[in-house]
Amino acid sequence: MAIDIDGTLVNSQKKLTERVKQAITQAKKRNIKVVICTGRPISGVRELLKELELDDQAEQYVVCFGGAVVQTTSGKIISSQPITYQDYLKLEKLARKLNLHFHAISEDRIYTANKDIGYYTVYESTLVSLGISYRTPNEMSHVNLIKAMFIDDQAILDQALSNWEPFSKMEANLVFTKSAPFYLEANAKGVNKGNALSKLGTVLGIKPDEIMAIGDEQNDLSMIKFAGLGVAMENAIPQIKEAASVTTADNDHDGVAEAIEKYVL
Secondary structure, three states: OEEOHHHHHOOOOOOOOHHHHHHHHHHHHOOOOOEEEOOOOHHHOHHHHHHOOOOOOOOOEEEEHHHOEEEEOOOOEEEEOOOOHHHHHHHHHHHHHHOOOEEEEEOOOEEEOOOOOOHHHHHHHHHHOOOEEEOOHHHHOOOOEEEEEEEOOHHHHHHHHOOOHHHHOOOOOEEEEEEEOOEEEEEEOOOOHHHHHHHHHHHHOOOHHHOEEEEOOHHHHHHHHHOOEEEEOOOOOHHHHHHOOEEOOOOOOOHHHHHHHHHOO
């Protein structure tokens, strides 16, 4: 089973509840693979993996960066699709034109060209346990960037996105997804959680109809559609609820545990 983190696996305090942990423990005892699928880098998943006793294992897997990286929890990379430097330059230029805060993320660092570092860059740094570096675009050519993010207050971001034309011009090479009301993520074209699960399923010999996926936001849509059983959180956006097979309780009422208990155990 594939489980998103924010708004899904963890509650509003970003914590795992005992009921959720117990349900996942019971699933593992039945030899069911529990794959965390997140927009976060691996650094932002480690503590949760440790709590779930999934960390540092050669036969446990995690999908990071919205599907751009699939790896074992012990660190072996199954697939990786970074963005190019040229696409990073286009994104950064658009952010300046639209007056949006912006950063890009490598495997181990957050980079921003904003001299006044955005609130959500600091928030993301804390959330995923990565340091922040200020770098001009010209200094970024040697950095392997996995994804980039436009990050601003919802009203500011939504206003900028109301004219999609400048973003559409980059869709030949990039895919854009909302992972939170204040985040618009940019990944290499073809990157999404559903495609990542497809690659992992091929490696493990697991068919789509043998997979349950649980999520709440736009970046979960591809895996909700890909899985044999797509589960929407009660707090999910309408698009996810429409695509899902079933809806479970919200993330503050053990929705993940409810889904596991009902459909897996």
